[in-house]
Amino acid sequence: METSASMDVEEQPPSPTPNNLKRFGIKNSIQTNFGDDYVFQIVPKDDWSSMAVSLSTNTVKLYSPLAGQYFGECNGHSATINQILFSGASDPNVLSSCSSDGTIRAWDTRTFQQVSSINAGLSQQVFSFSYGGPGGNLIAAGCKSQILFWDWRNKKQIACLEESHVDDVTQVHFVPDEQSKLISASADGLICTFDTSGNINDDDHLESVINMGTSIAKVGIFGGSSPKLWCLTHIETLGIWDWKDGRNEVTFSDARTLASESWNLDQIDYFVDCHYSREADKLWLIGGTNAGTLGYFPVNYRGVAAIGPAEAILEGGHTDVVRSVLPMSRNHSGFAPSSSNQGVFGWTGGEDGRLCCWFSDDSPQINQSWISSSLVMKSDKTRKKNRHQPY
Template sequence: MEEAAAMEVEEPKSKKLGLKNSIQTNFGNDYVFQIVPKDDWSSMAVSLSTKAVKLYSPETGQFQGECKGHSDTINQISFSVSSSSSSPHVLHSCSSDGTIRAWDTRTFQQVSCISAGSYQEIFSFSFGGSNDNLLAAGAKSQILFWDWRNGKQVACLEESHTEDVTQVHFVPDNRNKLLSASVDGLMCIFNTDGDINDDDHLESVINVGTSIGKVGFFGETYKKLWCLTHIESLSIWDWKDARNEANLLEARSLASDSWTLDHVDYFVDCHYPREGESLWVIGGTNAGALGYFPVNYRGEGAIGSPEAILGGGHTGVVRSVLPVSSMKGGLAQSQGIFGWTGGEDGRLCCWLSDDSTEINRSWISSALVTKPSKARKKKRHNPY
């Protein structure tokens, strides 16, 4: 086993996080794209640049199995939720191969496949609709809709965006509303009731002004919207009024000025703890350190000193962060686990949030993985 140094915290107000362990998921230039949890937190799915999805235990890091079948980059993964499926063990994935596939994570076998066509790419998907029967997907300048119960395509919106649709999300607590975001810099809100079309169902358009990478809803009524762009700017919006509340064009510099570590090179995600109006943006360095920076989006907007720092686990850009602090059940409390991270070094790192005396150790197990036949490096900011 390879020893890893315990994390040194620079800021006195920052929470001390220890590295519990890390798992080498693959070899060569392949790396982790996304980490998502099963609803009961008995598994977490990890998408890799090997075009496969691996499953691990969030509590122990034990490898559980692998889902393979996509022929191109996996762009998003998500477990089924009660509103879209009665099968919580089903995992969905979309890919640049033009398909959305469903996997039974008990057998790791594919159970269904919806195809948008061999010349299409799917970058994002979301389940929702007034009757919870819709599957929406973001593709090449199009938004596609299927009835997920029978796999029949019911609509295609192709006039609202001019470039790749990187994000689609049904709005929490407003399941008939769909938000789309694109490389063209636009976010659109659609009403998905009835026969969906561009003319009658486009309710509002928000112009961010630059290519959009990730978006998410937050706030007690989910009326607020955060938006991270491919040039690492951050903006906050009231989506119901299409009103901008903060526009942090120099977000990286603001975050960098609030700690003593290296310059913040990129943002991984935003974190909303599902209560109140608080929001954190997660920034990272090319060397693999991460900070949880509180966002003050009132007035001119500001980014405060990090309330948590994760360092000493990754050696490259971090692609995904899975916090377990707001999970159901007792894993976070009993194990003192803060969360998991995955990055371009191919590692999954588990972080402790308490002052546990457990040994901070980094370990690599080649018995849990297989070497891919071909490695392919992808640029981080390429949404596809």
């Protein structure tokens, strides 16, 4: 059952304010649960007709991104869900999820029923997965110091890389424009690039290694003709690399301090993600406070490296750490709302169990703000969990 109630949202703009700052207000907030559980990740279907939300209850719920309508949920995992991903245009109604229970499961989002499952083995955990490969038929999974590969058509395991990492593989990504290339990242501080053509093995297919020097939480590939890679670590540092030649563009070891000094709100306690606009060729670092306020901080990695003043602020929706941000922009074209998404900027989910929908501050619909009045009180046991552990 999803509930909501009305309340006022105070607007308290920070000062000084950059000329291009945009503030966003709450349009809609959904309470996803009635316990001490919270939101992990939000991902959209290709056509934006639905979005999937993974919860710490080992459940995935589906909602309408525009109306916030609850569609249903997928149940089956017996441990933490570490990543969710829609299969894409080839199979638009299939959602996949991986878990610490050692499985990758596929769900039909029309019936919310499981349609297939891959098991990584006894005592194994799956922290990340990606679809790709030279023929588009591979699933790669980041596990305990291993990267496993299956052919998703017959669920047959075809390779295991076990010499490149010595700790949990927290991220695997097939490169969008070069599907034979796989990038992995690990708690051992290494980022590896592999060629997945032919018979995949550690000796012949490892192409490059980048050493971040500390446990890696999340990586992303961005850029146009000169593709880059951003990397967020578990100690909240940010690195920008040229992934093809392993060259470090810049490392912000004091990223939290730089972001905190770029606005006059509470200090930045953690980073949620990075967001890249292909149209503007611009990268933002998304930082948050423990009270639930978010800021988009532009990252300059060319010339004089800098983290600039916040260009977007999302405030007044969450009361705890934010785990996921979903901008409502199919082309990643920045902050401007369009008629196709009715002025919705995006959705966020956090450890308060809330999903918050944000409108631009210049949208007439912002005056219709409403938010759940039912807060989630977290137990001491849950509070002691390390936010940075992805598994």
